[in-house]
Amino acid sequence: MEDYKVRVEHLTKNFGDVHVLDDISFNIKKGEFLVVVGPTGCGKTTFLNLLTKIIDPTSGDILIDGESADPRKHNLAFAFQEPSAIPWLTVEDNLKFGLKIKKIPKAEMQTRVEKIIKLLGLEKFRHQYPNQLSVSCEQRVIIGRAFVMYPDLLLMDEPYGQMDIKMRYYLEDEVIKLWKELGSTVVFITHNIEEAVYLAQKVLILSNKPTTVKEEVTIDLPRPRDFTSPEFVKLRQYITDQIKWW
Numbered sequence: 001m002e003d004y005k006v007r008v009e010h011l012t013k014n015f016g017d018v019h020v021l022d023d024i025s026f027n028i029k030k031g032e033f034l035v036v037v038g039p040t041g042c043g044k045t046t047f048l049n050l051l052t053k054i055i056d057p058t059s060g061d062i063l064i065d066g067e068s069a070d071p072r073k074h075n076l077a078f079a080f081q082e083p084s085a086i087p088w089l090t091v092e093d094n095l096k097f098g099l100k101i102k103k104i105p106k107a108e109m110q111t112r113v114e115k116i117i118k119l120l121g122l123e124k125f126r127h128q129y130p131n132q133l134s135v136s137c138e139q140r141v142i143i144g145r146a147f148v149m150y151p152d153l154l155l156m157d158e159p160y161g162q163m164d165i166k167m168r169y170y171l172e173d174e175v176i177k178l179w180k181e182l183g184s185t186v187v188f189i190t191h192n193i194e195e196a197v198y199l200a201q202k203v204l205i206l207s208n209k210p211t212t213v214k215e216e217v218t219i220d221l222p223r224p225r226d227f228t229s230p231e232f233v234k235l236r237q238y239i240t241d242q243i244k245w246w
């Protein structure tokens with residue numbers, strides 16, 4: 001039973017008459033890369049707020065390692081689309097920021113930061129400030145800052161929404177590299193089906209509000225994945241067909 005890192009159990013959230021999440025259940029294995037695709041307004045922010053205990057569920061629960069998710073107990077990390085690197089800190093200090101808050105010992109902090117800098121090829125930029133970086137470079141810092149926490153659960157919400165396709169491909173490969181190296185459990189939210197099939201071990205398809213889990217699709221294509229292979233195209237088409245009624 002406990003080989004699941006995260007269990008979402010019959011999670012329901014209503015705001016008065018507005019039924020947002022309707023009996024959502026799914027599991028995430030330790031170290032799994034789960035991609036969630038869902039229409040606008042299906043309750044992603046609501047899910048995040050439930051996870052971080054900003055709001056309470058109407059019923060059901062989110063469990064991490066068998067315990068109700070709690071940001072004071074569990075190590076949760078986030079990477080969003082908005083450029084959110086801290087402007088007055090260098091790249092290196094941005095990567096250290098969360099580790100300092102968590103009071104990670106200095107030697108451990110340095111080891112982790114060096115590992116991330118190396119994996120993301122940020123050596124040249126370590127003493128630069130965010131406003132000296134390109135958009136994609138800043139985004140790498142934001143992603144690195146989330147992975148460096150070695151989180152119980154890392155949530156990525158459309159982190160590449162604004163990027164052109166070349167940057168997107170590049171950053172998708174970077175995320176896979178970090179994930180493989182560090183074994184983090186990742187939930188990645190996107191509207192982009194191609195991105196979902198490229199990244200995921202499992203794609204969770206959500207419905208329109210009141211939101212239910214429509215289907216879980218396992219993607220076991222070898223990596224690096226080829227967008228043009230017949231198997232890739234078939235899965236992309238299949239998932240697209242499942243969400244046509246959005």
Ligand SMILES: Nc1ncnc2c1ncn2[C@@H]1O[C@H](COP(=O)(O)OP(=O)(O)OP(=O)(O)O)[C@@H](O)[C@H]1O
Nearest residue numbers: 015016018020039040041042043044045046047209
């Ligand atoms: N406090 C609230 N009171 C009433 N309704 C709410 C409240 N918070 C969210 N909702 C409703 O819940 C639904 C889901 O909202 P939420 O912000 O979670 O969606 P989302 O999936 O994050 O949206 P998007 O795709 O635009 O990011 C919306 O219809 C919203 O109007």
